[in-house]
Amino acid sequence: MARITASVYTSHxxxxxxxxDLGKTQEDYWKPLFAGYDFSKQWMKDNKPDVIFLxxxxxxxxxxxxxxxxxxxxxxxxxxxxDEGWGPRPVPKVIGHPELASHIAQSVIQQDFDLTIVNxxxxxxxxxxxxxxxxxxxxxxxxxxxxxxxxxVQYPVPSGxxxxxxxxxxxxxxxxxxxxxxxxIWGTGGxxxxxxxxxxxxxxxxxxxxxxxxxxxxxxxxxxxxHIDYVREAGSEGIELVMWLIARGAxxxxxxxxxxxxxxxxxxxxxSNTAVGHVILENS
Amino acid sequence: MARITASVYTSHxxxxxxxxDLGKTQEDYWKPLFAGYDFSKQWMKDNKPDVIFLxxxxxxxxxxxxxxxxxxxxxxxxxxxxDEGWGPRPVPKVIGHPELASHIAQSVIQQDFDLTIVNxxxxxxxxxxxxxxxxxxxxxxxxxxxxxxxxxVQYPVPSGxxxxxxxxxxxxxxxxxxxxxxxxIWGTGGxxxxxxxxxxxxxxxxxxxxxxxxxxxxxxxxxxxxHIDYVREAGSEGIELVMWLIARGAxxxxxxxxxxxxxxxxxxxxxSNTAVGHVILENS
Amino acid sequence: MALDKPYKDVPGTIIFDAEQSRKGYxxxxxxxxxxxxxxxERFKADERAYLDEWAMxxxxxxxxxxxxxxxxxxxxxxIYFLAKIGATDGKSFQQMAGSMTGMTEEEYRNMMxxxxxxxxGNRYLGEDGDAQPQxxxxxxxxxxx
Amino acid sequence: MALDKPYKDVPGTIIFDAEQSRKGYxxxxxxxxxxxxxxxERFKADERAYLDEWAMxxxxxxxxxxxxxxxxxxxxxxIYFLAKIGATDGKSFQQMAGSMTGMTEEEYRNMMxxxxxxxxGNRYLGEDGDAQPQxxxxxxxxxxx
Ligand SMILES: [Fe+3]
Ligand SMILES: [Fe+3]
Numbered sequence: 001m002a003r004i005t006a007s008v009y010t011s012h013x014x015x016x017x018x019x020x021d022l023g024k025t026q027e028d029y030w031k032p033l034f035a036g037y038d039f040s041k042q043w044m045k046d047n048k049p050d051v052i053f054l055x056x057x058x059x060x061x062x063x064x065x066x067x068x069x070x071x072x073x074x075x076x077x078x079x080x081x082x083d084e085g086w087g088p089r090p091v092p093k094v095i096g097h098p099e100l101a102s103h104i105a106q107s108v109i110q111q112d113f114d115l116t117i118v119n120x121x122x123x124x125x126x127x128x129x130x131x132x133x134x135x136x137x138x139x140x141x142x143x144x145x146x147x148x149x150x151x152x153v154q155y156p157v158p159s160g161x162x163x164x165x166x167x168x169x170x171x172x173x174x175x176x177x178x179x180x181x182x183x184x185i186w187g188t189g190g191x192x193x194x195x196x197x198x199x200x201x202x203x204x205x206x207x208x209x210x211x212x213x214x215x216x217x218x219x220x221x222x223x224x225x226x227h228i229d230y231v232r233e234a235g236s237e238g239i240e241l242v243m244w245l246i247a248r249g250a251x252x253x254x255x256x257x258x259x260x261x262x263x264x265x266x267x268x269x270x271x272s273n274t275a276v277g278h279v280i281l282e283n284s
Numbered sequence: 285m286a287r288i289t290a291s292v293y294t295s296h297x298x299x300x301x302x303x304x305d306l307g308k309t310q311e312d313y314w315k316p317l318f319a320g321y322d323f324s325k326q327w328m329k330d331n332k333p334d335v336i337f338l339x340x341x342x343x344x345x346x347x348x349x350x351x352x353x354x355x356x357x358x359x360x361x362x363x364x365x366x367d368e369g370w371g372p373r374p375v376p377k378v379i380g381h382p383e384l385a386s387h388i389a390q391s392v393i394q395q396d397f398d399l400t401i402v403n404x405x406x407x408x409x410x411x412x413x414x415x416x417x418x419x420x421x422x423x424x425x426x427x428x429x430x431x432x433x434x435x436x437v438q439y440p441v442p443s444g445x446x447x448x449x450x451x452x453x454x455x456x457x458x459x460x461x462x463x464x465x466x467x468x469i470w471g472t473g474g475x476x477x478x479x480x481x482x483x484x485x486x487x488x489x490x491x492x493x494x495x496x497x498x499x500x501x502x503x504x505x506x507x508x509x510x511h512i513d514y515v516r517e518a519g520s521e522g523i524e525l526v527m528w529l530i531a532r533g534a535x536x537x538x539x540x541x542x543x544x545x546x547x548x549x550x551x552x553x554x555x556s557n558t559a560v561g562h563v564i565l566e567n568s
Numbered sequence: 569m570a571l572d573k574p575y576k577d578v579p580g581t582i583i584f585d586a587e588q589s590r591k592g593y594x595x596x597x598x599x600x601x602x603x604x605x606x607x608x609e610r611f612k613a614d615e616r617a618y619l620d621e622w623a624m625x626x627x628x629x630x631x632x633x634x635x636x637x638x639x640x641x642x643x644x645x646x647i648y649f650l651a652k653i654g655a656t657d658g659k660s661f662q663q664m665a666g667s668m669t670g671m672t673e674e675e676y677r678n679m680m681x682x683x684x685x686x687x688x689g690n691r692y693l694g695e696d697g698d699a700q701p702q703x704x705x706x707x708x709x710x711x712x713x
Numbered sequence: 714m715a716l717d718k719p720y721k722d723v724p725g726t727i728i729f730d731a732e733q734s735r736k737g738y739x740x741x742x743x744x745x746x747x748x749x750x751x752x753x754e755r756f757k758a759d760e761r762a763y764l765d766e767w768a769m770x771x772x773x774x775x776x777x778x779x780x781x782x783x784x785x786x787x788x789x790x791x792i793y794f795l796a797k798i799g800a801t802d803g804k805s806f807q808q809m810a811g812s813m814t815g816m817t818e819e820e821y822r823n824m825m826x827x828x829x830x831x832x833x834g835n836r837y838l839g840e841d842g843d844a845q846p847q848x849x850x851x852x853x854x855x856x857x858x
Contacts, residue, residue, distance in 0.1 A: 065742060069351075156730070197726050201821060201830040203830060269828055272807045344649045348600045349592075387731070478581065479661060481668050482668065486686075486690065517687060556660065
């Protein structure tokens with residue numbers, strides 16, 4: 001039986017990808033940020049998963065305004081890093097897990113989540129930057145990845161509660177897969193940031209950390225955060241945090257199991273326009 | 285306030301489109317079928333809607349295996365009839381209703397239906413054949429149409445219950461639209477047919493009519509029909525009937541209003557491989 | 569436990585699920601390409617050469633060249649995709665569906681005019697209806713045997 | 714009653730909803746085209762000619778030519794789409810975001826290094842924070858006034 005062993009949460013700022021790709025991680029600006037992921041890189045080696053279910057959002061890359069899926073699951077064999085305008089990131093291609101992805105799609109649709117199934121897609125920084133942060137610069141990513149894209153670009157985006165409930169459905173789906181697989185679920189994006197208008201650059205350290213406390217210890221409360229709170233308190237792009245709730249909803253305690261172990265927690269301002277948050281939770 | 289005044293249900297067999305386009309409607313084979321829609325064409329003139337919300341499925345036309353949305357709503361200004369391999373049907377282009385469509389999308393997503401929003405799409409016989417059956421061969425369709433495509437091609441398709449609940453959400457969405465619009469909702473596809481394998485040509489007149497009875501008088505029961513019953517009793521393509529439940533769920537009685545008036549009911553075998561069912565229900 | 573697939577015991581029927589979809593991906597994508605008139609022309613001009621542009625298995629290509637829709641379906645084809653081949657050949661959906669039963673066009677058309685195939689005996693594998701494996705092919709092709 | 718849009722009272726912020734999306738459709742689709750290197754080259758070679766290939770309004774074209782991202786957003790642009798213009802110009806997301814505040818690059822960078830813009834006074838229109846309309850443009854450009 002497949003099982004979800006841990007969840008990882010991290011911001012996915014494009015400038016972090018550029019810093020890694022351009023060899024700037026030891027510069028004064030970036031050093032404290034990457035230091036926060038030293039633990040995580042070692043943890044990834046010690047806790048290598050068989051598959052990563054990676055929740056992220058597409059940033060007008062694979063999906064234009066022609067077609068905007070609320071939830072899209074990648075069931076393809078592989079995904080190329082996209083050219084977002086600066087040229088594609090020099091990172092390995094992403095190998096998928098079609099069997100598990102199709103299985104999860106089937107199970108989750110039967111649990112009344114109206115997924116879009118995607119067999120051809122390029123992946124942008126939303127997916128590749130978390131991999132870089134957690135795995136460094138390997139020749140190949142350590143395991144297959146199932147991309148799961150959430151619309152947080154055009155309103156209305158799914159509610160935090162919907163995302164949290166989806167996480168519960170994903171856990172059930174994973175646990176009904178025949179093969180014995182160690183699956184991690186990652187929630188990415190956030191934390192507070194606003195990339196637009198006169199209010200660009202908004203950061204809310206107190207709100208972010210209170211939300212992290214809730215995410216870890218009282219996820220039902222975090223899931224109840226209304227959209228407008230994200231916008232008002234964490235900036236218009238802070239809404240990306242709903243994606244963390246998908247990963248959190250898939251943890252064992254939500255289904256009546258023991259509380260997860262907090263393996264790591266990190267917070268840093270700034271990375272470009274953004275507050276970076278990062279948490280690792282392990283199921284016991 | 286916009287309101288749903290009636291729902292229309294009809295099969296959308298491609299051969300019916302071909303019979304119309306090639307002027308064969310008065311041939312012996314087709315005459316009894318089209319006679320069943322004489323009432324409906326007059327009814328459409330007497331009950332001209334401002335907008336038709338047209339639930340149908342794409343038959344590997346706009347959506348390939350690259351991307352399969354469970355539910356896709358068209359918010360575009362217009363849609364061209366597709367070339368499904370025989371050349372495009374010689375019918376008018378379909379004019380959309382972007383404002384109402386976007387409004388419904390927003391409302392329904394906030395009611396936890398995970399729609400895909402589509403701004404560029406060609407429409408196939410699933411959408412154009414019902415228009416031809418109900419409107420004949422006009423220079424232009426009588427009103428704007430919002431295409432709503434349901435995946436019934438690749439399993440798992442959404443359950444009948446999910447579709448029925450979606451109908452309820454669509455009714456709420458329509459009723460929260462500011463403009464005073466007369467909206468019809470059409471559910472298309474079905475009834476019993478199987479287009480594949482040694483079992484091709486399956487028709488189940490008794491089952492179809494019992495299901496129609498339920499659809500009209502006990503829609504909760506119709507919505508509870510499991511997928512496997514459609515396949516076993518109504519053929520592998522009979523599953524299209526789940527789309528009728530979206531239209532039925534949007535009727536007033538489902539939300540506590542009075543029972544709808546049965547304006548018309550018709551059943552005919554065969555049209556090519558298919559049993560044709562057709563119902564018109566009016567809200568009082 | 570794996571997902572429930574209750575549709576595996578229906579005779580003469582392949583449900584197009586994720587497993588079939590994976591198997592038939594390139595076959596079905598090839599079919600989609602026939603929605604463009606210029607591709608239909610290129611396919612008709614040299615079927616083999618056109619098929620070789622696609623990452624299909626050799627068996628899938630043979631099944632297409634043979635216009636054996638049952639064979640196409642076993643290799644992952646879906647009828648709505650395969651219909652683009654029929655459309656390219658100028659065939660109707662009734663001709664395509666009928667071709668999968670072993671009946672002649674006339675036999676299949678008459679069956680439909682007489683109310684279609686009965687569900688009796690055709691609901692579960694192991695019954696004795698005309699769609700069951702032990703009764704294939706049907707129609708005059710079947711009666712020859 | 715119409716749908717609730719509680720996000721209309723946040724200062725210096727345009728939420729990209731269906732209404733904005735309809736307004737900005739061609740502007741944003743033009744931006745998407747810049748994800749191909751050859752289109753970036755063509756755009757750079759003759760911006761006006763390239764823009765004229767798209768069904769954008771004249772105002773949208775002017776806003777792009779002026780590289781005024783606030784103006785682009787008012788005409789329906791979304792920042793993730795508009796970012797492709799910045800990428801074509803070799804700009805970072807920080808440079809793009811900063812350009813919308815009226816601050817110089819250095820001022821904006823320093824604000825971020827000092828912990829970013831505070832939410833205080835910037836939650837509701839009508840408060841007195843630095844993102845409020847009465848305090849635009851910000852930074853040295855603002856101080857000149
Ligand atoms: Fe992001
Ligand atoms: Fe159909």
